[in-house]
Every structure is written in C-alpha cells, then in structure tokens.
Amino acid sequence: MSSTARLDRQASASPTPATKEHRTIRKQGFADRTAGYVFLLPWFAGIAIFTIGPLVYSLYLSFTNYDLLQSPKWVGFANYHQMFTADPRFMHSVRVTLIYVVVVTPVKLALALGVAMLLNRKRRGIGMYRSLFYLPSLLGTSVAVALVWRSLFSQGGAVSNGLASLGLPKTDFINDPSWALPAIILLACWQFGAPMVIFLAGLKQIPSELYDAVDVDGANKWERFRHVTLPLLSPVIFFNVLLETINSFQAFTPAFVISGGTGGPADSTLFYTLYLYQKGFTDFQFGYASAMAWVLLAAVAVLTALMFKVSRVWVFYGDGGNR
Amino acid sequence: MKSRTTTAHRRSVQVTAVAAAVVASLSLTACGGGSGGSGGSGGKVKLSFSWWGDASRAKATQDAIAAFEKANPTITVSTQYATFGPYNQKLATQIAGGGAPDLMQIDWGNQSQYAQSNTLLDLAAGPGAVDISGLDPKFAGSGKEGAKQVAIPFGQATQSFVVDVTKLEALGVAVPKAGWTWDDVATFGAEVKAKSGGKLYGISDPGTTWAAFQSWLLQQGKQLYTADGKLGFGKDDLTAFWTMCDNLRKSGAATPANQTATLINGPAEDPLAKGTAAAEWDYDSIFASHAAATKDKLQLVPLPTIGGQTGMYAKPSMLLSVYAKSKHPKEAAKLLSFLVNDKAAGTALGTSRGLFPNTAVRQQLAATATGNDKVVADFEAANASQLAATPAAPPKGDGQLITLMQRIYGGVSFGQQSPEAGAGSFMQQAEQILGS
Known part of the structure; x- marks a missing residue:
C-alpha cells in the first residue's frame, strides 16, 4: 500500500519535493536498518562464536586424531x-x-x-x-x-x-x-x-x-x-x-x-x-x-x-x- | 508529516540506541576473555587444587588443607572436586585449554597419557622437587614414567573381597578365610544360594571387573600389560577366566547378568548394598563406602588363591601431580609434600583414599585407628607380606579396556555369545585400542 502510494506520488507530482521526500524516507530506512543490525550484533557475535565457529572447527577435527591433550593430527578420511x-x-x-x-x-x-x-x-x-x-x-x-x-x-x-x-x-x-x-x-x-x-x-x-x-x-x-x-x-x-x-x-x-x-x-x-x-x-x-x-x-x-x-x-x- | 524536531530527536535516540547496542555486544564478547586462575596478590600465593570423590572425602581433604594453610600463612588454596567421570572430563578440558589446577589428583590409568603430553611436572628434581624418602620406594615408583617422577601416590589400596558377615551368620555359612581357592568360591556360593533358598548369591560376578581379571592373572604369574604397553595375556587366558565366571553364574554361586550390570552404579547401588550378594570383589579403599550403603556388618577377606598366590598388590588408589605450566611450582610441590608426608594431613585424611603414603605416619595412624579405618588398616597389615610386586602404570587406553570388559562380558552373561567368542572380540578390539 504505502509503496504504491509513494510511486504514484513520484509519478504524478513535481519531481523535486517527491525526490526529497523519497530520499528522507530512504535515509530514514537505512538508519533504521543499521540500528536493527547493530541491535542484532550480540546475537551475531553469539552465533559466530558459539555456533558457527565450533561447527567449522568440528568439521576440521573430523579429519584429525585429537585427544584434547596433544594437538590434532591430520588423518584425512581415516575416521570416516x-x-x-x-x-x-x-x-x-x-x-x-x-x-x-x-x-x-x-x-x-x-x-x-x-x-x-x-x-x-x-x-x-x-x-x-x-x-x-x-x-x-x-x-x-x-x-x-x-x-x-x-x-x-x-x-x-x-x-x-x-x-x-x-x-x-x-x-x-x-x-x-x-x-x-x-x-x-x-x-x-x-x-x-x-x-x-x-x-x-x-x-x-x-x-x-x-x-x-x-x-x-x-x-x-x-x-x-x-x-x-x-x-x-x-x-x-x-x-x-x-x-x-x-x-x-x-x-x-x-x-x-x-x-x-x-x-x-x-x-x-x-x-x-x-x-x-x-x-x-x-x-x-x-x-x-x-x-x-x-x-x-x-x-x-x-x-x-x-x-x-x-x-x-x-x-x-x-x-x-x-x- | 514529521516536524524537523521530531526527526532530530529520533536521530539522537537512534545514536544512543546504537551506542548502547555496541556496548552491549562488546561486553558480551568480552566475557570470553576472563582472567587466569592462579595469581599472587599482596605477597600471598594462591594455589588451585582439584580432586574427585564424594562429600566425605571432600571434608577430610578440606581439613588437611586447613592444616596446611595454618602452617603456611602466605599460601591460600582454592579447591574443586567432582565425581570420577565428570572430574576426568573437566580435567582433560582444562589441560587442553592450558588452565589446569596447580595441583591435581590423577588416576593411574591416565598417568601415561598426561605424562606423554608434558602436562605433569617432574617431582624428582628442579622447582617441583618433593621429598619422598618416607614412602616405600617400590610404591612411590608407581608414579614414575621412565626416569621422571610425574606423580606421587596419594593413598594405597589393595584388592579384596568385601563380605557381608551379618548375612552369612544368619545363614550359618562360615566367613571365607585367607588362602581360600576359586574352587572354595564355588562351594561357598553354592552353600549361600542353597541355605538362603535362592534369595542370596555367593558373590557378585567378577567377570566384568578388569582389575579382578588382573589379580587372577597375577595369581598365575602373568601380567595384564607387557612393559611396552601391549596386552600381557592371550585369548586363552581371558577365555579361561570368563568360563570360570560363567560357570559360577550358571551354578547360582555368582549373581545373574542383570544384577551384575548394576556394579557400575557404585557401592551405594550394587548387589552387596541391595542384599542380593554376600561378597563382592573391590579395593579396600572403597570399604567405607560399602559400609555406608548397608546396615550389615562387613569384613575384608583376601582374594581367593591359585597355587597359594593371592595376586594382590599395593595399588595407588590415586596420585597427585603438579601442573607443568603452574606459576607456583615450588608452593604446589610444598602442598603435595605436606599431603603425602605430614602427620596432620594423615590425621585429617584418615583412610578416605586408602592408606597414607608416608609409612612412618601410616603406622602411627594404624595404632590409633577406629571403625572402618581400623578394618582397612588391620587388613593391610595382615596382608602386607603377601603382596605381589606393583606392576608398571597402565598404558594409555586402560580406561577404554575397563569399559570394554564390562560390555563384552555383559553380552556373555546375557547369553548373547560364548566366553570364547567374547574373548576373541575382546582381543581384537583391545589391540586396536592399544595400537592407536
């Protein structure tokens, strides 16, 4: 609804105010999005550190022998x-x-x-x-x-x-x-x-x-x-x-x-x-x-x-x- | 339409919000980078010490540490303990992360593995030197890996049968005596079964117990492991042991499979505690826990013999090691020395880990012991001359063989395979484990 309204206005009314208005809205939208992403930062940090990181690491470990005490030894597909x-x-x-x-x-x-x-x-x-x-x-x-x-x-x-x-x-x-x-x-x-x-x-x-x-x-x-x-x-x-x-x-x-x-x-x-x-x-x-x-x-x-x-x-x- | 002021206001709100969110996520990520454990402050050295055990052992240990802190006012000790399984998991993780405690209790089965990864400080010389002249050299040698003294035994245990005297007296069955044989076990079990009307079995089936198999081998002059950490016995030995256990079980002298399976639950829930077996193979250092699990009077009896040999030996129930990366190796070694040598430590610890390592203090303690401590002390004193030489520390993989034994004999006792077939698959898997 709102986007069609905006398009209509862009098409019909004189270009200057419409573009200006449009820009403000876009700018506003960008700021909103940034704020949103920044608020998501803790979650992103969490998923990167506690989920994706260990996930990738475990994929690497699956090609090694690792007993926690000595560093992992690469063994290729031997485990599989x-x-x-x-x-x-x-x-x-x-x-x-x-x-x-x-x-x-x-x-x-x-x-x-x-x-x-x-x-x-x-x-x-x-x-x-x-x-x-x-x-x-x-x-x-x-x-x-x-x-x-x-x-x-x-x-x-x-x-x-x-x-x-x-x-x-x-x-x-x-x-x-x-x-x-x-x-x-x-x-x-x-x-x-x-x-x-x-x-x-x-x-x-x-x-x-x-x-x-x-x-x-x-x-x-x-x-x-x-x-x-x-x-x-x-x-x-x-x-x-x-x-x-x-x-x-x-x-x-x-x-x-x-x-x-x-x-x-x-x-x-x-x-x-x-x-x-x-x-x-x-x-x-x-x-x-x-x-x-x-x-x-x-x-x-x-x-x-x-x-x-x-x-x-x-x-x-x-x-x-x-x- | 928005007014300019509300837009401006909104913007400043956003800036504040973004800043707040950044701060929040920064503080979240900062959580990972905590500070290390043992640091000194104000001239005081702070040590960390961890062990496994139950609440009663924890109390005894805390008392011993309090005595140490009183004698060494510049050192404080922070402690941690857990039950055996979780403790070992946590310790392995701490070692992997480079943050193990300064002083740690280790299991004999893990010693080789830890030593090979340079986790344990040499206690024979250097900053971690500990005086062990008061210990029996052969017994202290159980903490050696090659030329290095990587651990000091923190309690001596030996193998035994824990016997329920109250039940036997009620049935009119004689308590087994030192020097009994495995044939006597069969007769004893049959008598208990018959006189109790089938309600009570003679012994808990020892077929799942790795250490019982070891002493059975020692009775015949054979070893569980060779010097280079391979299996010291053959398939025929294991087949013979399991066939013997199988016969004991089938005749009703030993517990049926479903009851034997409860042995892994520990002294509080095993057949002896539940009153379905009159005797059970175990280390004498566990005696107090068995006694706590029943109202009956218990007693320790030496193992059944083959050719007069009991196959019993002085085993370190657990050992103490100093972490190789400890910032205070000298102080940690001092605490270690106190815990294995000092009379105050011995008084506090009692037999919560078996007999006290320092022999002179051990004798003093035995003279004044009471209750369960006295039963254990008397049993050890009576059998000291009969003990076989202490074998070398078990190789890496020993812990896996303990569970392998439980698993495969479990299958045998449930009738899923014959003792011989079980022994075959055991040998194959065990060699794989030890080879890796």
Whole structure:
C-alpha cells in the first residue's frame, strides 16, 4: 500500500519535493536498518562464536586424531573410513537408533493425533485436560523424569512389582538387554504433548462446513476422518513427522541417564548420540566423535530432503494445488 | 508529516540506541576473555587444587588443607572436586585449554597419557622437587614414567573381597578365610544360594571387573600389560577366566547378568548394598563406602588363591601431580609434600583414599585407628607380606579396556555369545585400542 502510494506520488507530482521526500524516507530506512543490525550484533557475535565457529572447527577435527591433550593430527578420511569398515559398535548404534526412530515416530504421532481429536471437543474443563496431557512433554527431556523411569522399571520398581502381582514373571527391565530399549521407547511415546498441541491447532483450522457437507452425503466417522480430516491436516502431519523424526535421531538424555552413560546392558541402548558422546568424552577421541556428528548431520539432511520430495505426493495444501 | 524536531530527536535516540547496542555486544564478547586462575596478590600465593570423590572425602581433604594453610600463612588454596567421570572430563578440558589446577589428583590409568603430553611436572628434581624418602620406594615408583617422577601416590589400596558377615551368620555359612581357592568360591556360593533358598548369591560376578581379571592373572604369574604397553595375556587366558565366571553364574554361586550390570552404579547401588550378594570383589579403599550403603556388618577377606598366590598388590588408589605450566611450582610441590608426608594431613585424611603414603605416619595412624579405618588398616597389615610386586602404570587406553570388559562380558552373561567368542572380540578390539 504505502509503496504504491509513494510511486504514484513520484509519478504524478513535481519531481523535486517527491525526490526529497523519497530520499528522507530512504535515509530514514537505512538508519533504521543499521540500528536493527547493530541491535542484532550480540546475537551475531553469539552465533559466530558459539555456533558457527565450533561447527567449522568440528568439521576440521573430523579429519584429525585429537585427544584434547596433544594437538590434532591430520588423518584425512581415516575416521570416516574406520566408521563404516572397522567399527561394529558404530553400525550397532545406527541399528539401535533406527529401531528407535522407526518405532517412536509413528507411535508417538498416532497417540498425539488420537488424543488431539479427543480433546478437540467442546466440553467442560477441556482446558485442564489439554494441560494435563501436555505436562509429560514439559518434563520430557529432563533428567529427573529419566531417573524416575529408571527406578520405576528397575528391579523392585513399581512396574516390575505391579506385573508380578498380576502373576507375571518379575523382570528387571532396565538391566535386561531385551527390555531396556522398549522401556526408553515407552518413555518417548508418553511425551506426545508437543505434536498433540500442534495437531490440535491444525484440527481447529478445518472448516466445519466441510464436515457438514460430508454429513449430508451420509459419511460415517471413518469416512469423515479419511476424506476431510486427513487431507486437510496433512501439512500439519508432515510438519510433525519431520520434526519428530529429527528429534528421534537426536535422542540422548533418557538413554544416557537410564543406562548410566554406558548404553548398556550389553549395548542394547547404545544410541548414535550416546556412542558419539562416549567416543568424545569417555575415550577422548574428538576427531572420531566429530566425524560421527557430521555423518549424523548429513544423514538427517538427506532424509529431510527425501521427505520433502515425497511430501509432494501426499501433502495437500488447501490454497490450490500441490505446488 | 514529521516536524524537523521530531526527526532530530529520533536521530539522537537512534545514536544512543546504537551506542548502547555496541556496548552491549562488546561486553558480551568480552566475557570470553576472563582472567587466569592462579595469581599472587599482596605477597600471598594462591594455589588451585582439584580432586574427585564424594562429600566425605571432600571434608577430610578440606581439613588437611586447613592444616596446611595454618602452617603456611602466605599460601591460600582454592579447591574443586567432582565425581570420577565428570572430574576426568573437566580435567582433560582444562589441560587442553592450558588452565589446569596447580595441583591435581590423577588416576593411574591416565598417568601415561598426561605424562606423554608434558602436562605433569617432574617431582624428582628442579622447582617441583618433593621429598619422598618416607614412602616405600617400590610404591612411590608407581608414579614414575621412565626416569621422571610425574606423580606421587596419594593413598594405597589393595584388592579384596568385601563380605557381608551379618548375612552369612544368619545363614550359618562360615566367613571365607585367607588362602581360600576359586574352587572354595564355588562351594561357598553354592552353600549361600542353597541355605538362603535362592534369595542370596555367593558373590557378585567378577567377570566384568578388569582389575579382578588382573589379580587372577597375577595369581598365575602373568601380567595384564607387557612393559611396552601391549596386552600381557592371550585369548586363552581371558577365555579361561570368563568360563570360570560363567560357570559360577550358571551354578547360582555368582549373581545373574542383570544384577551384575548394576556394579557400575557404585557401592551405594550394587548387589552387596541391595542384599542380593554376600561378597563382592573391590579395593579396600572403597570399604567405607560399602559400609555406608548397608546396615550389615562387613569384613575384608583376601582374594581367593591359585597355587597359594593371592595376586594382590599395593595399588595407588590415586596420585597427585603438579601442573607443568603452574606459576607456583615450588608452593604446589610444598602442598603435595605436606599431603603425602605430614602427620596432620594423615590425621585429617584418615583412610578416605586408602592408606597414607608416608609409612612412618601410616603406622602411627594404624595404632590409633577406629571403625572402618581400623578394618582397612588391620587388613593391610595382615596382608602386607603377601603382596605381589606393583606392576608398571597402565598404558594409555586402560580406561577404554575397563569399559570394554564390562560390555563384552555383559553380552556373555546375557547369553548373547560364548566366553570364547567374547574373548576373541575382546582381543581384537583391545589391540586396536592399544595400537592407536
């Protein structure tokens, strides 16, 4: 609006005052921008020193052997080469992480969507229910919840004793290689609050006329969901899938706390990030750990790009067409 | 339309704002360039000293430092401590950044690595010279790297079985005696298991414990490492050790895999503390922590033998080193000397790090010891003549082998692979670690 007005004035009125006016505005705009950038300086300084700097340095370190004590030694691609050819624990950690991602992402999102649909109703106290279901996610990444989980599922814990009182065999979930990962997966799925809130917002955006229209056509509940909710929610679903997948790849705290930093028992909870941490901070192989970090970044980037590609097929943007 | 004055006013506001923002970002970046730790002021020397340990050890150490500061009014000491894992991470980072404390407690397993990167001052001669004539020369030698004395042992520990006497008396099982064998361990474990109705296991499975394997090797005259820092044993040795542990576990004499896995949680949460094992392999310097974790009466028993050999030796539970870049090497060495030689230090420290390094003071302390200190002192005195020679400091990579042992035997005890297959993959990975 304002820019067209300005253009109009420039074109019609006598040139002198208009140019002068224009110049003042430009000058003013320049000063505003400078002030803006200067105000951003602390942030720029922060991101340069604390994010970009270490990022570039870690890329350099990934081509070296570095134990913190002696200066880094250049080894070329040796770290990357070792990872894929001579490190069975690396491949194992990839496997554990993939299992986690493949199970947690869909289960968590299905739970989130289900609960969001339940909470998308007009009912007394609905605000309270929404807060309650969101609560676990607020505690989610904290060490305290992981500790609670650990004591719940370890020997003599509430879960083990509860199952025993039902006549099931006593299991020490945390210290049993076949149960430790499922316990961590369960913890992750329980924290479905964040995607749930996003789903809820998405559900509220769906125009009720569409539901009225399919009702007139005699649709049942499943058909309402399948032909109205799902397509109109697909951008939100895509967003959540993307976010949760990336989050799952980066899962660290619960595995670290529950296994005491070992990835045990018998490496059953050796997440990629946990192994990376061990390489860096337990074995002091920072070159190798940096290389692992870059491989993870590359893998997640490729996967994200792939998901964007595939999304064109199934994500429906209501503003006309699939882009 | 704007008036001239508001424009001018606005401009001056902007100038002020820009200036404020510049100042703010400058002060932000300046945060990085803090000042170094140890500087002198007003003729006073300020030293920094850090160690790992729990609160009770911290209290004992603070008391010893207070005694030092009283005797040396021109020196003040600032201290820091943390638990073992985080401590080592922080220390490595400090060394990398060139800002390690003047005096630091180091683990024997890290000694070679630190020494090779010229982090540790020579304590035999020069400004950092420390008088160690009061220490057993063989024991003091554990702090040597080649010809250099890079560290002084700050407490002597030896290997033992910690036994729950209360539980054994309740079951009517005899407490094992010095000179018992590994066959006796199997019999003992079976008896405990049977008499407790399967609720109590004889021992915590030692198969994940690197140091237990070392003493088992020493019992047969073999070494964990060669002089040049390679593995001193073969695949067959490890297979035999793990097969023995495997049999103990399968017969019920030793704890099942899921309980053995809790050993890494430390004395407060392990099978002995939880009352599911009657005995556990550990260093005697940890005795006080075990005693604190249970109401039962505990006792120390020498290791089971092979051919009469216990394989026990005097191990430095930890060592003290002076930072090579310290600005006050003389004063740091003085504090070090006080902490390993002075009677006041010995009284304050007790057995919080094992036995006191200076032997004359150690004997005086033993004569008046009470409680847990007395149990440890008596145990050490009774076994002093039985001890094997102290091996050389472990090579770089020792810490990784400790966790490798836990991991692979963990897999064996959960039935994922045989002891022999486990030993094979251990040897392969261990050689890779030590070779790098």
